[in-house]
Each structure stands twice: as structure tokens, then as C-alpha cells.
Amino acid sequence: MKPRHKRLAAIGFGLAALGVAATLVLSAFRENLVFFFTPSQIAAQEAPQGKTFRIGGMVQAGSVQRDGVEVHFLVTDTAKSVPVVYRGALPDLFREGKGVVAQGQLGADGVFRAREVLAKHDENYMPPEASEAVQRAQQMEERMSKTLK
Amino acid sequence: MIPELGQLALSLALIVALVQGILPLVGAARGDAAWMGVARPAAQAQALLVAFAFGCLVYSFATNDFSVQYVVQHSNSQLPLHYRIAGAWGGHEGSFLLWCTMLGVWMFAVSLFSAHLPEEMTARVLGVLGLVSAGFIAFMLFTSNPFDRVFPAAADGRDLNPLLQDPGMVIHPPMLYMGYVGFSVAYAFAVAALFSGRLDAAWARWSRPWTTVAWMFLTLGIALGSGWAYYELGWGGWWFWDPVENASFMPWLIGTALIHSLAVTEKRGAFRSWTVLLAIIAFALSLLGTFLVRSGVLTSVHAFAVDPKRGIFILGLFAFMIGGALVLYAWRTARIGLGGAFAPVSRESLLLANNVLLAAAAGSVMLGTLYPLLLDAVGGGKISVGPPYFEAVFVPIMAPALFLMGVGPLARWKRASLPELAVLLRWALGVSLAVGLLLPFAFGEWHALVGFGLTLAVWIAATCALGLRRGLRQTRSHYGMLLAHLGVAVFVVGVTLVKGYDAEQDANMRPGDTLALRDYVFRLDAVQGVNGPNYRAAQAKVTVTRGGKPVTVLYPERRVYTVQEQTMTEAAIDTGFARDLYVSLGDPLPDGAWLVKAQVKPFIDWIWGGCLLMALGGLLAASDRRYRVAMPAAQREAAAEAAA
Numbered sequence: 001m002k003p004r005h006k007r008l009a010a011i012g013f014g015l016a017a018l019g020v021a022a023t024l025v026l027s028a029f030r031e032n033l034v035f036f037f038t039p040s041q042i043a044a045q046e047a048p049q050g051k052t053f054r055i056g057g058m059v060q061a062g063s064v065q066r067d068g069v070e071v072h073f074l075v076t077d078t079a080k081s082v083p084v085v086y087r088g089a090l091p092d093l094f095r096e097g098k099g100v101v102a103q104g105q106l107g108a109d110g111v112f113r114a115r116e117v118l119a120k121h122d123e124n125y126m127p128p129e130a131s132e133a134v135q136r137a138q139q140m141e142e143r144m145s146k147t148l149k
Numbered sequence: 150m151i152p153e154l155g156q157l158a159l160s161l162a163l164i165v166a167l168v169q170g171i172l173p174l175v176g177a178a179r180g181d182a183a184w185m186g187v188a189r190p191a192a193q194a195q196a197l198l199v200a201f202a203f204g205c206l207v208y209s210f211a212t213n214d215f216s217v218q219y220v221v222q223h224s225n226s227q228l229p230l231h232y233r234i235a236g237a238w239g240g241h242e243g244s245f246l247l248w249c250t251m252l253g254v255w256m257f258a259v260s261l262f263s264a265h266l267p268e269e270m271t272a273r274v275l276g277v278l279g280l281v282s283a284g285f286i287a288f289m290l291f292t293s294n295p296f297d298r299v300f301p302a303a304a305d306g307r308d309l310n311p312l313l314q315d316p317g318m319v320i321h322p323p324m325l326y327m328g329y330v331g332f333s334v335a336y337a338f339a340v341a342a343l344f345s346g347r348l349d350a351a352w353a354r355w356s357r358p359w360t361t362v363a364w365m366f367l368t369l370g371i372a373l374g375s376g377w378a379y380y381e382l383g384w385g386g387w388w389f390w391d392p393v394e395n396a397s398f399m400p401w402l403i404g405t406a407l408i409h410s411l412a413v414t415e416k417r418g419a420f421r422s423w424t425v426l427l428a429i430i431a432f433a434l435s436l437l438g439t440f441l442v443r444s445g446v447l448t449s450v451h452a453f454a455v456d457p458k459r460g461i462f463i464l465g466l467f468a469f470m471i472g473g474a475l476v477l478y479a480w481r482t483a484r485i486g487l488g489g490a491f492a493p494v495s496r497e498s499l500l501l502a503n504n505v506l507l508a509a510a511a512g513s514v515m516l517g518t519l520y521p522l523l524l525d526a527v528g529g530g531k532i533s534v535g536p537p538y539f540e541a542v543f544v545p546i547m548a549p550a551l552f553l554m555g556v557g558p559l560a561r562w563k564r565a566s567l568p569e570l571a572v573l574l575r576w577a578l579g580v581s582l583a584v585g586l587l588l589p590f591a592f593g594e595w596h597a598l599v600g601f602g603l604t605l606a607v608w609i610a611a612t613c614a615l616g617l618r619r620g621l622r623q624t625r626s627h628y629g630m631l632l633a634h635l636g637v638a639v640f641v642v643g644v645t646l647v648k649g650y651d652a653e654q655d656a657n658m659r660p661g662d663t664l665a666l667r668d669y670v671f672r673l674d675a676v677q678g679v680n681g682p683n684y685r686a687a688q689a690k691v692t693v694t695r696g697g698k699p700v701t702v703l704y705p706e707r708r709v710y711t712v713q714e715q716t717m718t719e720a721a722i723d724t725g726f727a728r729d730l731y732v733s734l735g736d737p738l739p740d741g742a743w744l745v746k747a748q749v750k751p752f753i754d755w756i757w758g759g760c761l762l763m764a765l766g767g768l769l770a771a772s773d774r775r776y777r778v779a780m781p782a783a784q785r786e787a788a789a790e791a792a793a
Contacts, residue, residue: 010493017505025513025542029520031537036531054533066738069655088655089735089744091714092312092383103535129531 034103038133039142042106043080049106052115055082056101056129064096075100075112079137099130111136152217152296155205159296161250162198163286165191170277173272177344185272189260192275195282196253203250206295207237216302219243219295225712227683235319237311242295244443247322250283251330252278259334259359265777273341274334275692281333284466294457308712311684317377324685325370325397329435331363331549332404336432336474339425343477348421353414356428358776359683360411360627364404365767371397371617372760383718385748387756390539395518396438402511403431406504413500417562419491422482423504427456429478431669433471440467446522447498492564506550513542544598551605551641554634555612577611592751602645609638627768633763640759648753653748657738670694671732671747684708686719689734689743693723705734705745729753 012118036054037047047053060081063074071090074081084102094100102114169191176184209217210233213226223239238247256278263271289295338356342348374397379387388394405425415419440446440463491497517534525531559573585604589595593735613631656664665671674690686708693700703721710717720733728751735744 006493014505018509021509021546023517024545025509028538028541029516029534032534032541034533034535036533053529066736068657069744089384089718089733089746092718095716103533132531 001040036129036132038136039075039080039082040133040137042082042112049105049108052103052105054101054103054129055084055097055112055133057081057133058130059094059096059098059100061097075102077133077137079141082112083110084112084114086117090117101129151205151208151212151391152214152298155202156207156294156296158198158202158205159246159286161291162195162202162728163283163290164261164600165195165198166279166283166286167726169195170276170283171279172276173279174276174344177272177276179787180269182268182441185268188272188279189263191279192256192260195279196257199246199249199253199282199286203237203246204248206243207234209779210234210237213306215304215306216298216300217262218297218299221303221306223309224308225306225683227712228306228309228314229682231316232309232314235313238322239309239313239318242289244291244322244326244439245285245289245293246295247326249282249289251323252285252333254327255330255334256282259337262617262777265594269345270341270352270355272789273344274337277337277340278333281337288459288462288466292462301773305542308683308710311708311710311713311715311717312381314710315377315381317373318525321370321373321377322365324373325364326439328363328365328367328404328415329368329397329400329439331359331366332400332428332432333437335360335363335428339428340474340477340598343425343474343481348425350413350415350418353411353421353424354776356407357411357415358771358773360404360408360428361767361771364401364408365399365764365771367404367554368764368767371401371755372764375760376633376757379753380720380722382747383704385720385731385733385750387647390517390536392518392522393442395514396441398739399511399514399518400431400434400438402502402507402514403427403434406507406511407431407731409500409503409507413497417491417497419497420501420504422478425478425482427473427504429474433467436467436470441518451582457528463467465756474764475627489497494560494565494567494570496557496560496562496565499553499560502553503550503557506546506553510543510546510550512541513546517542548601548605551609551637554607554637558616558630558634559612573615574612577608577615581605581608582613589649592646594650596649599645602641602649606641606645609634609641613638624773624775626770626773626775629766629768629773631766632769633766636759636762636764636766638759639755643757643759647756648751651748651753653746655735655744655746657742659740659742662742664745666747667749668695669700669730669747669749671745673745676696676734676743679706681708683712684717687734687737689745691721691732691745691747693730693732701730703730703732705732707734707736724754726754727752 034052034054036056039055039057041047042055047055055075057075057077060074060076063072063081065072070085070087072083072085073096075084076082084104086102086104101118102112103116103118104112104114106112169188172184172191173188176182176187206219208214209220210224211230212234213220213224215221215226219240219242219367220236223243224233224236228236237243238538256275259271259274259278263274266274335356338359342352371394374388374394378389379385396684407424410420410424410427414424444459444463517538521532521534532742554573555577556570560570581604582608585600585602588603589599592599613635616627616631652667654664654666657660659674660673663670663672670693672692672694674692676687676689679686679688686706688704688706691703691705693703701723703723705721706719708719709715718733718735720731722732723730728749731748731750733746735746737743
């Protein structure tokens with residue numbers, strides 16, 4: 001092979017390798033994206049069943065019930081709420097009336113089975129998803145009350 | 150009074166930094182020795198001024214000066230002294246002051262250890278560092294001043310986040326920042342070389358020890374952070390692919406690529422423009438890491454909308470430092486030339502492959518970390534990318550890199566022979582395959598991924614042994630490299646075995662109840678109340694036995710920090726060479742039972758042990774004598790020739 005051909009082959013090989021890597025990364029990326037839904041969206045049946053997603057909102061005051069290793073609570077965005085069940089110990093930042101984000105799947109019975117309840121490294125932390133859920137619900141309410149007037 | 154002194158010192162430091170940034174650079178361009186001579190004293194003066202300001206902030210924390218806003222936000226009079234001091238870097242403003250202090254330490258070091266450099270180079274490097282420092286001090290003074298007062302003074306502070314009240318928190322951020330900021334020296338060397346237009350082997354040689362030391366600190370910083378998360382967050386994970394962690398991991402990956410690329414540039418004069426680019430990117434990612442973690446953008450991308458001044462200032466700094474360097478790069482790079490040629494099978498091409506893989510890894514971490522933020526910023530909705538993505542991407546990218554790591558150090562520069570390498574490596578390959586196939590049986594179960602991971606780890610260790618045997622009269626930097634590679638092998642063993650064989654169980658336990666996990670039996674003896682300096686806690690006594698013989702007694706706690714009524718799980722860990730026993734105490738249940746989580750984590754400490762070996766390897770390599778002596782004239786000519 002002439003040096004020019006060698007260089008072309010090397011460049012071609014490099015591009016092919018990069019293409020494979022990019023395909024791999026992007027497909028892994030697409031498969032593992034986790035979307036976010038608010039309790040109102042779940043009530044409106046916009047959330048998929050049998051697929052992992054995140055919900056966010058506030059832990060409804062007085063709704064936390066321990067049942068052995070399982071714990072049940074309601075996540076609310078002030079308009080609608082979703083029952084959630086989780087196995088295991090909750091993170092330290094979990095408290096009634098405070099923001100929470102849970103990742104898991106929605107069962108056919110309308111109960112969200114959380115595989116993960118998220119805790120972060122911050123003190124006065126309102127998880128962004130939780131505050132977004134509450135904001136959206138409140139905006140919706142405002143719009144409703146305006147149209148009613 | 151003290152905070153005002155700090156403020157004054159900071160303002161003076163800004164002026165000195167500007168002088169240090171402008172005069173030497175102009176002097177170097179015009180060949181004016183007097184102006185270039187300003188660089189060293191200015192750098193030292195500036196470093197002392199910033200350190201003094203930092204001392205003032207620490208003093209305000211130590212003496213509970215609750216008339217300073219930042220102290221009110223991050224401290225409390227009940228807090229023990231060492232955590233009050235650590236509180237100085239517990240928030241946004243203080244973090245930036247720590248950043249600048251570290252930059253001062255680096256500048257001071259450069260001004261001391263640059264006697265063997267040409268005067269022009271020293272002037273340019275310190276000049277560039279002066280400009281970086283000026284940008285950061287201005288950012289603090291104009292948008293995030295740690296010395297702002299509140300009037301009237303608060304009665305007491307709001308306390309430091311209990312999660313941060315940990316010995317790890319006292320040393321983790323300074324280490325991490327030493328690493329982040331250290332890349333500014335590599336960056337300054339690169340920009341200085343771009344200014345002069347002389348990117349040669351000599352430049353790479355000067356830059357190498359600084360880059361390696363920065364990398365060493367970053368490695369330690371990340372390992373400390375990971376260890377802290379492991380025992381402090383209470384649930385036994387050591388890496389969560391959290392944006393905060395990724396922000397420090399990206400500069401580490403690019404910094405690792407940079408170390409290897411610098412080796413090629415020094416030894417062979419090749420990869421010059423690529424090395425410069427990596428130096429710029431490594432610093433860019435360090436900046437990005439600092440800003441991402443400390444600006445609140447991760448909690449909410451809309452944080453900037455609340456305080457747009459900070460956001461715009463940060464973008465401006467970023468555009469000036471990184472954009473400016475890239476423009477200079479584009480302008481100069483045509484003149485740099487390519488350097489020595491090499492064959493498809495040679496140490497150069499293997500290191501090139503290593504660089505491509507590390508850059509690809511950094512790119513994929515960046516995609517997973519920044520894409521959700523960008524999408525949210527443009528109003529595209531909230532998504533998240535979890536560990537499954539990073540794991541799916543990392544194994545296929547890093548596996549070939551680990552394999553090549555065994556080959557690279559043994560291949561010849563310029564042209565290596567495949568048959569020769571094959572003969573040299575066949576035993577290492579045989580041994581590693583055999584261990585990978587058989588060793589998992591010793592743990593009871595055979596998993597393909599465990600076998601694969603162990604094969605790679607043994608492969609690296611075996612090739613390190615080959616490298617040690619081959620040349621008896623080797624340099625310190627060679628031994629450093631081998632030690633760091635051995636650290637990677639140890640790290641891989643830890644990750645593989647924890648991933649493959651860790652066991653955990655949650656249970657409701659009343660005093661007297663037992664729980665069996667693997668060969669261990671955990672018995673909850675009692676739970677009693679205890680009081681700490683600023684918390685009250687429920688403390689469990691858990692006795693662990695194995696085959697009836699006592700192993701250890703663990704005391705996990707569930708603490709409530711009284712200032713913010715914040716609950717904290719304080720796990721109890723029995724550390725061992727081949728396994729950790731990890732017990733955390735969860736919520737109390739109505740019927741007098743407690744939620745207890747027990748875990749057995751095989752070989753987890755090897756993860757941090759590996760990191761420690763990597764860092765020690767870096768230290769050994771950086772201490773090589775040849776970096777400290779001026780290059781003899783004959784060698785300098787040879788290097789120039791190789792570069793031409």
C-alpha cells in the first residue's frame with residue numbers, strides 16, 4: 001500500500017470506530033432517558049404504564065404509613081395526588097409536607113411502585129421536579145378560575 | 150473589622166492580579182526584562198493577599214461573627230470548631246474564595262519552581278494565571294462577596310448542612326479544588342506556548358509535572374468524595390453518577406488523556422496541537438465543574454434567572470478564558486506542525502487510541518449530565534439520565550482502554566512489532582484469562598461480567614510486572630506510571646467484585662432479632678438514646694457473628710440535628726481487607742421495632758485503595774529529577790530536531 005492509501009485506511013477506520021461509538025452511546029442514551037410526570041398528568045392518564053418514569057410533588061401531610069418494610073404515602077401537586085409504595089428505608093431528607101421525587105413504575109391499580117426515592121446533597125432543597133409539579137398545578141388552577149369567571 | 154480587612158485584601162489582590170496579568174504578558178511580547186520581572190513578586194504578593202482574605206473568613210467562622218451574611222448562612226454557634234472552619238467552604242461564596250486561595254498556592258509554587266524556565270515563559274505563565282485570578286476575584290467582589298454584612302447582626306447562624314458535618318468534608322473540597330485549579334497551570338503553560346508560538350518537547354516537559362500533580366489532587370479529591378458519600382449518605386453506594394460527581398469526573402478523564410498525550414509530546418514531539426487542545430479543555434471542564442456545583446444551576450436551571458448578574462458574569466469569564474484560548478489556538482495551530490511520524494503499531498498510536506477512548510468517555514458523561522439541563526433551560530421538559538445509561542456506555546468504552554493499557558507501556562515508540570509484542574504478552578494473557586475464568590467460582594457464582602473484569606485487572610497487573618522486569622535502570626516517572634496502572638487494576642477488582650457479589654437486606658428488627666446475610670449473622674441487641682454536641686440520636690447495638698464466632702459490634706445511629714430538625718442516618722461500618730460490613734438504622738416502627746439495613750460489600754475498599762495507588766504513582770512520576778533540571782544544550786537541540 002502507498003502511504004496515501006494507508007492514511008486513507010486509517011482515517012476510514014477511525015471514522016468507522018467513531019460512528020460505532022456514537023451509535024452505541026446514543027442508543028444507550030435513548031433507552032435510559034427517564035421522563036417526568038406530575039400527579040395531575042398521572043390523574044389525566046398521560047403517564048405510561050409499565051415504563052419507568054419519575055414523579056414529583058409534596059409528601060401529603062399525614063399520609064405516610066409504615067407496613068413492615070413497605071411504606072405507603074401520597075405525592076401531591078396540591079391539585080391531584082398519587083399513592084406511592086416503596087420498600088426499604090427512606091432517605092434522610094424525606095419528610096411529610098416536603099418535596100419528594102420518586103422513580104419507578106405505575107401499576108394497573110394506579111399505585112406508583114417506587115424503586116428509588118431521591119435524596120440530594122442540599123439542605124433547603126426542594127427537588128426541581130417537585131416544585132415544577134406544584135407550580136404547574138397552580139397555574140392550571142389559575143387558568144381554570146379565570147375561565148370560570 | 151476583620152471582614153473589612155479581608156475585603157480590603159481581596160480588593161488589593163484584584164489590582165495586583167491585573168498588574169500581574171498585563172505587565173509580564175506585554176513585557177514578554179516586547180522583550181522587556183523589567184516588565185517580565187514583575188511576574189514573580191506580583192504572583193507572590195497576590196497569593197499572600199488572597200490567603201490573608203481567606204484567613205479572615207475562617208476567623209469570622211471560628212469566632213461566630215454572625216454579622217457576616219455568609220457565616221449566618223453556613224454556621225451555628227453549637228457547631229464544633231473544625232466544622233465551623235470547614236463551613237468557610239460550605240457554600241457558594243466561600244467556595245470561590247477557596248478556589249482563589251488554591252490558585253494562589255499554585256501561582257506561588259510556579260514562581261518558586263520556575264528557575265529553570267526561560268524568563269519569557271515564566272512571565273507568560275504567571276501572566277495568564279494572573280488574568281484567571283483577576284477574573285475570579287472580580288466575580289467574588291462584584292457578585293458573590295463572602296464578606297457582606299447583615300444589619301442588624303443575626304443572633305445565631307442557620308447551621309451547616311448536617312450532611313457536610315463530617316471529617317471528609319473538611320478535606321474533600323480543598324483536595325478537589327487543588328486538582329481543579331491545578332489544571333489552570335497546565336492551561337497557562339499551553340496558552341503561554343501559544344503566545345510564544347513554540348510548542349515543542351521542552352514545553353511539554355515543563356508542563357508535565359504540574360499537570361501530573363494537579364491530576365493527583367483531583368484523583369484524591371474524587372476518591373474522598375466517593376468515600377464520603379459511601380459512609381455518610383448511609384446507603385452504601387460509592388458512585389451515583391450524580392451531576393455533582395460527573396462534574397468532577399469529566400476533568401479527570403480529560404486530565405488523564407492530557408497526561409498521556411503530554412508524554413508523547415515530550416518524548417516524540419508528536420500530538421502537539423492535540424495536547425494543547427486537551428490542556429484547554431481540561432481547564433474548561435474544571436471551570437464548568439466549579440460553576441455547575443456551586444452556582445445552584447443543578448438544583449434549578451432557573452436559578453440564574455433569579456440572579457442574572459452571576460450567570461452573565463460566569464458566562465463572560467468562561468467566554469474570555471476558554472473562548473480566548475481557543476481563538477489563539479485556531480490562529481496559531483497552523484504553525485505548530487505535526488511532529489514525529491509513527492507506524493500504525495507503535496506506542497504513539499496506542500496512546501492515541503487511549504486518548505480517543507478517554508475523550509469519548511468524557512463526551513458521553515457530558516451528554517448525560519448536560520443534556521437534561523439544556524433541555525430544561527429551553528423549556529423542553531424535565532428528563533433525567535440515570536446510572537443505567539452511564540453503565541451501559543462505560544463498560545464498552547473503558548474495556549478496550551484497559552486492555553490497551555497493558556500493551557502500551559511495553560510497545561516501542563515509532564514502530565513496534567506485533568509478533569514481538571505477542572510473544573512478550575502471551576503469559577500475561579494466559580494468566581489473566583485463567584484467573585478470570587476460575588476465580589469467580591471461589592465466590593460461589595460465576596458471572597460473565599465478573600470474569601471479564603477480573604481478567605482485565607489481572608491483565609493490567611501482569612503487564613505491569615512485565616514492565617518492571619524488563620528494564621532495571623528505569624526512571625522514577627516510569628515507576629510512577631506502573632504504580633498508577635497497578636492502582637487501576639486494584640480499582641477494577643474492587644468495582645467488579647462489589648458489583649458482582651454485594652448483598653443487602655432490609656428488615657424490621659426488635660431487640661434480640663437476627664438477620665442472616667451471606668455467612669454473617671447480624672443481631673440487634675438494643676437501641677438507646679445518646680446525645681451529641683448538636684444532635685440527639687438513637688443508637689443501635691448490632692453484634693455480628695460468623696459461624697457462631699463474634700466478628701464485631703457495630704453502633705449505627707439515627708441522628709436528629711437540633712438546629713434544623715434534620716434527620717441523618719449515621720451508618721456503622723466494619724472495614725476489612727476483603728469485605729465491609731455495613732449497617733444502617735432506619736425509621737422506628739410503631740410496635741417497638743426498627744428498620745435495619747445490613748450489607749456485605751466484598752472488596753469495596755479496593756476501590757479507594759486503587760485511587761490512592763494512582764495518586765501515589767502520580768506523585769512518584771512528578772518527583773522525577775529530570776523535570777527539575779534545566780535541559781542540557783545538546784538535549785535541547787535534539788528535542789528541537791525531533792520536533793521539526
